[in-house]
Amino acid sequence: MKxxxxxxxFNGGIQAKTKKNISTTSPIxxxxxxxxxxxxxxxxxxxxxxLKVSVGDHVLKGQLIAEAxxxxxxxxxxxxxxxxxxxxxxxxPHPSGLPxxxxxxxxxxxxxxxQIKPTNWKKIDLEKVNKLLLSSGIVGxxxxxxxxxxxxxxxxAENSLKTLIINAAECEPYITCDDMLxxxxxxxxxxxxxxxxxxxxxxxxxxxxxxxxxxxxNLLTKAIENEKNIFLKIVPTIYPSGDAKRxxxxxxxxxxxxxxxxSDYGIQMFNVATIVAIYRFLxxxxxxxxxxxxxxxxxxxxxxxEVLLGTPLExxxxxxxxxxxxxxxxxMGGPMMGFKLPSINVPVTKAMNCIISSxxxxxxxxxxxxxxxxxxxxxxxxxxxxxPQELFWFSKSKQLEKAExxxxxxxxxxxxxxxxxxxxxxxxxxxxxxxxxxxxxxxxQEQANIARERNEFRILRLEREKQExxxxxxxxxxxxxxxxKTKLIEEKRKAIAxxxxxxxxxxxxx
Amino acid sequence: xxxxxxxxxxxxxxxGIILGISSIKFxxxxxxxxxKIDSILPQTQCGQCGFPGCKPYATAIANGAADINQCPPGxxxxxxxxADLLGVEYKPLNAEHGEPKPKSVAVIDEKTCIGCTLCxxxxxxxxxxxxxxHMHTIIEKECTGCELCLPPCPVDCIDMAPIEENAENWxxxxxxxxxxxxxxxxxS
Numbered sequence: 127m128k129x130x131x132x133x134x135x136f137n138g139g140i141q142a143k144t145k146k147n148i149s150t151t152s153p154i155x156x157x158x159x160x161x162x163x164x165x166x167x168x169x170x171x172x173x174x175x176x177l178k179v180s181v182g183d184h185v186l187k188g189q190l191i192a193e194a195x196x197x198x199x200x201x202x203x204x205x206x207x208x209x210x211x212x213x214x215x216x217x218x219p220h221p222s223g224l225p226x227x228x229x230x231x232x233x234x235x236x237x238x239x240x241q242i243k244p245t246n247w248k249k250i251d252l253e254k255v256n257k258l259l260l261s262s263g264i265v266g267x268x269x270x271x272x273x274x275x276x277x278x279x280x281x282x283a284e285n286s287l288k289t290l291i292i293n294a295a296e297c298e299p300y301i302t303c304d305d306m307l308x309x310x311x312x313x314x315x316x317x318x319x320x321x322x323x324x325x326x327x328x329x330x331x332x333x334x335x336x337x338x339x340x341x342x343x344n345l346l347t348k349a350i351e352n353e354k355n356i357f358l359k360i361v362p363t364i365y366p367s368g369d370a371k372r373x374x375x376x377x378x379x380x381x382x383x384x385x386x387x388x389s390d391y392g393i394q395m396f397n398v399a400t401i402v403a404i405y406r407f408l409x410x411x412x413x414x415x416x417x418x419x420x421x422x423x424x425x426x427x428x429x430x431x432e433v434l435l436g437t438p439l440e441x442x443x444x445x446x447x448x449x450x451x452x453x454x455x456x457x458m459g460g461p462m463m464g465f466k467l468p469s470i471n472v473p474v475t476k477a478m479n480c481i482i483s484s485x486x487x488x489x490x491x492x493x494x495x496x497x498x499x500x501x502x503x504x505x506x507x508x509x510x511x512x513x514p515q516e517l518f519w520f521s522k523s524k525q526l527e528k529a530e531x532x533x534x535x536x537x538x539x540x541x542x543x544x545x546x547x548x549x550x551x552x553x554x555x556x557x558x559x560x561x562x563x564x565x566x567x568x569x570x571q572e573q574a575n576i577a578r579e580r581n582e583f584r585i586l587r588l589e590r591e592k593q594e595x596x597x598x599x600x601x602x603x604x605x606x607x608x609x610x611k612t613k614l615i616e617e618k619r620k621a622i623a624x625x626x627x628x629x630x631x632x633x634x635x636x
Numbered sequence: 637x638x639x640x641x642x643x644x645x646x647x648x649x650x651x652g653i654i655l656g657i658s659s660i661k662f663x664x665x666x667x668x669x670x671x672k673i674d675s676i677l678p679q680t681q682c683g684q685c686g687f688p689g690c691k692p693y694a695t696a697i698a699n700g701a702a703d704i705n706q707c708p709p710g711x712x713x714x715x716x717x718x719a720d721l722l723g724v725e726y727k728p729l730n731a732e733h734g735e736p737k738p739k740s741v742a743v744i745d746e747k748t749c750i751g752c753t754l755c756x757x758x759x760x761x762x763x764x765x766x767x768x769x770h771m772h773t774i775i776e777k778e779c780t781g782c783e784l785c786l787p788p789c790p791v792d793c794i795d796m797a798p799i800e801e802n803a804e805n806w807x808x809x810x811x812x813x814x815x816x817x818x819x820x821x822x823x824s
Contacts, residue, residue, distance in 0.1 A: 168803060222806035495813050555811040562807035574679035577780045580761040581681050581689060 134379040136372050138509045139364040140542050142299055142462075144338055149302045149422040152429040154310055157445065163205055163231040163436035164473040165191060166218040170265040171272050172198035179229065183210045186240035188413055191229055194260050200273045200476075201263040204240075205415040205434035208233040219439070219458050219475055223468030231436070242411035247325060252278065255325055255408070262407045263414040263476075268293060268304075268368070268397035269459055271477040274404065277394060278326065288392035290328045291377060292319055292401060294335040294342070295361060295368035298460025301480040303418040304398045306430040308335075308342035315398055316349045318405030319356055326394060331356045333398075334373045338363045365462065366540040370395050372509055384536055399479075419474060421446045423483035424453070436473045439481065443470060455484035462541040496549035504543035504553060510536050514543040518553050521560035526567070529560050537561075670698045676717045678709045681760035682782035684734045689760060703727065708734040709781075740796040741779040742786070746771050748793035755785035755794060 167175045175192035179185060185204040192202040208231045215225035245258055259275035266272045296304040308315060323331045333350075335343060337360045350356045361367050361376045371382050374393055382388055388395060396404075399418065406412045415435055419442070422428040426447025433442060439456075443449075457464040458481055467481075504514035512533055520529035534557060543553045673694040680690070685706040687693040696702035697718070704718040705727040712729065719726040729736070744755075744764075751769040763779045766772030785794050799805070 174804075218803065220803050220806075221808075222801070222803055224801065224803050224806055226803040552811050552813070555808070558808035559810050566805075566807055570678075573780075574677075576778070577679040577681065577761050578674070578690070580763070580778060581679070581691075584760065584762050 132379075133359065133361055133377070134375050135362075135364075136367075136375050136509050137511050138507045138542060139366060139372075140507055140545050141364055142545065144363065145299045145422075146302050146305065146338065148300065149420050149428045149430055150305060152427070154306050154418060154430045154432050155445075157431045157433040157437060157442060159206060159233050159235065159237065160434065160437040160441050161233075162211070162438065163208070163233060163434065164216055164438065165202055165205070165229045165231065165436040166216075166473065166475055167192055167202065167227045167229070168218065168220075169202065169271060169435070169476040170200040171270065172196075172200070174227065175199060175202045177213065177229070179210050179213075181210055181213055184208070184234075185210060185231065186238055188242055188415060189240040190261070190413075194263075194273070197260070198273060198276065200265050200271075201261050201413070202229075203263055203413040203415050204231060205436055206231070206233045207236050207238040217469055217472050219467055219472040219478060221465040228473070242413075244411050245408045247321065247408045252325060259404070259407070261413075262403075264400065264403045264407060265414070265476050266397055267399035267403060267417055267476065267479065269463075269477055269479045271475075274396070274400055277389075277396070278322075279389070286392065287326050287389065287394055288329045289378065289394075290319070290323055290326055290331040291374065291393060291395040292331065292333040293368060293370070293373055293395050293397045294333050294339075295373055296339070297336060297363070297365045297368035298462050298464075298480075299365075300422050300482050301420050301460050302422070303420045303430055303479050305339050305342055306420075307399055307402065307418055308339070309345060311402060312342075312345045312349050314402050314405060316346075316353070316356070317409070318401040320353075321405050321408060322396065322401055323355065328394075329355065332377050333358045334361055334367075334377050335359070336361055336363045336367060365542065366509055366538070369509070369538050369540060371538075384533070414476060417474070417476060417478070419478055420480040421483075422480065423457075424450050424485045425483045426450055428483075433474050435476060439467075439472050439474060440470050442474070443481075443483070449483050451486050453484055453486065455488075457482040457484060457488075461488070462545065463539060493550040495551055498549055498551060501548060503546045503548065507542040507546045509540060509542060510538060512537060514553055517560075518551065518556055521556040524560075524563070526560055526564050530564060534560055534564070667695075667698060670694050672721060673697050673718065676710070676714060676721065677707060678714065678780075680709045680780040680782045682709060682780070682784060683760075684708050686733065697722070703730065705730045706733045708736045711736045737781075738798045740781040740798045741776050742774050742781070742783070743795050743797045744772055744774055745793040745795065746773060748791050750791055752790060754788040754790065758784045758788045760784060 167177065173195040176195040177192050178190050185191065186207045187204060189204045190201060191204050194201045211230040211232045213227065213229050216228040216230070218226045218228065220226065247255060256275045256278055259278060264274040266274060294304055294308060296302070319331050333346060333356070335346070335358065343358070343360060346358050350358060359377050361373070366372055367376055370388065373395065374388055375381055378393065380391055380393070382391060403414055407414070416432055417435065418430055418432050420430050421442055425443070428446060431442055454470070456467045456470055458467050458478055459465065460480060461482060464480070464482065498515060498518065500515060502515055508514050516532050517529055517534055517537065520526070520532065537557050539554050539557060541554050544551065547553060674691050677690040677694055683689065685693045685702065687696055687702065693702060693707065697704060704722065704724065705715050707714055708729060715729060716726055749771050751766060751771060753766065753768050755772060756764045756766060760782060761778055761780055763775045764772055764785065765775055781796065783796060786796070
């Protein structure tokens with residue numbers, strides 16, 4: 127086992143107060159059964175899950191509530207047994223503050239499991255594991271909520287996966303859910319790493335962890351003492367070392383170019399919580415129904431909770447003793463990349479790794495925004511080596527094409543630029559605005575293209591129909607002029623001839 | 637004198653041949669400017685511009701038969717883009733052709749629908765599904781919101797529903813904040 131090896135340092139980044147010890151003094155608390163469960167159907171990146179239950183149904187713990195719609199989607203399971211109360215739009219933890227489709231379940235208190243069975247993962251191939259994972263509802267639990275089954279593949283055939291990286295950096299201030307998981311579920315994590323290691327068939331597994339998590343580092347070092355292919359690499363505490371491409375560079379010295387994936391370079395990365403979720407699913411058959419959430423900041427007893435998905439956040443905040451200074455402002459995610467929750471009346475979702483009750487200085491100290499002085503400190507801090515001041519200028523003046531030219535979409539929205547800005551300009555907000563504006567424009571263009579195609583096809587179809595009708599008419603006319611008409615004329619002639627004969631005959635009689 | 641004339645004639649012939657061959661070899665099908673204009677137009681196929689669709693309008697613009705400010709769904713932004721492309725002055729939208737409206741989709745009240753197929757015949761993008769004496773419905777995803785199905789409906793069972801903001805189509809807003817004047821920092 128090697129512990130210390132060369133670490134490659136990335137450009138920029140910031141060293142902020144980590145404030146992690148607020149929530150690491152008490153162990154993870156099992157929250158237990160809430161009074162109600164609200165399960166949003168949108169908890170992951172991709173398509174909304176397809177509903178499989180109706181109002182009034184009785185569901186068991188772990189039962190499928192909604193299945194993945196297509197490949198880029200994730201299933202949703204009942205976190206406890208109970209009755210489906212309603213399926214309607216409710217407030218979800220989303221920066222928009224808009225309601226979305228949710229399934230509300232009233233727990234019956236029995237917490238009775240549906241029949242679950244472990245997978246004999248050693249015997250089946252990756253494709254089958256992938257299919258199973260599609261039904262597990264597991265998504266990246268680091269906060270991005272990207273469906274996990276999409277990441278479990280061999281990569282391109284010519285350069286198959288060689289390295290599994292376990293992201294244990296947890297670089298944002300305040301968040302400690304991964305740290306606490308590593309401390310309390312060390313064994314499960316190691317078993318999980320071995321499992322994923324074997325499934326992917328990689329040569330080595332590297333755990334990347336920031337040097338401020340000393341307890342977890344000690345525990346993990348002990349746990350992997352006898353492991354030949356699992357390594358622990360300690361990286362300095364510089365935000366954003368937990369960003370996938372930054373961590374890959376820190377650990378392996380490989381820079382993944384724009385629009386390429388780490389799997390193209392034989393590397394795949396999972397968050398520690400995701401690894402444990404995969405382990406619990408394949409080893410015991412447990413789908414994704416709970417997660418660890420850091421509840422921290424301005425609270426009486428901040429700590430980490432293991433909660434069922436769909437638990438109302440309000441009940442957890444109450445359990446944590448409520449706010450010390452009441453300001454009713456809560457941030458989901460970290461202070462750098464998180465967003466203000468529209469209300470506390472939202473459920474816990476798969477993406478909810480941390481809730482920060484705003485500390486007074488975070489709310490009150492709204493520093494006035496000053497004009498940009500072109501000091502370029504943002505450029506020094508940018509870990510992606512972009513030109514934030516230029517991007518700001520283009521986004522502000524809505525020169526979206528220009529912004530894209532300056533690699534706007536490489537921005538990881540880490541917030542380092544906003545953090546160091548002496549003029550307090552909310553730079554990331556401008557980038558987010560510009561990005562969603564460009565994305566919408568692209569979607570509109572795509573829709574317009576489809577409409578054009580459909581219109582052109584319709585014109586073609588009408589033309590074809592017209593031609594076909596003309597042909598049919600012509601044919602009918604042609605046929606009637608040849609056969610029918612001659613027949614008709616012959617019949618008439620015959621009739622006349624008959625009549626003449628009758629007259630002749632009659633004349634003789636007379 | 638004679639040689640120089642010969643050289644010029646030779647050169648002219650050579651260049652003529654090259655141009656002739658390349659005009660056959662690199663022949664551009666259709667009029668590229670029409671396609672460029674057409675790609676800017678929103679493809680609602682609504683006919684508010686006075687032409688039976690976006691392509692005919694694009695053709696009319698290219699031929700100078702129509703102005704660039706006749707497309708309400710394209711809005712101000714579309715006019716700016718057309719002006720940029722064609723190198724002409726920007727003009728505000730001609731109100732004769734209608735006002736820009738929020739993006740909508742048609743919705744058929746399926747209880748009232750009598751199944752007359754008139755709307756199906758009117759839809760420029762085949763976004764209505766149904767057959768004679770059977771209920772019709774709109775394929776929401778394909779509807780461009782052109783409103784062409786409204787007038788032919790004999791029972792007035794089609795409504796335009798504006799597309800509301802939801803968690804899926806929501807986008808980040810332009811940051812709004814006050815710039816601090818900082819009077820104490822101003823040099824007097």
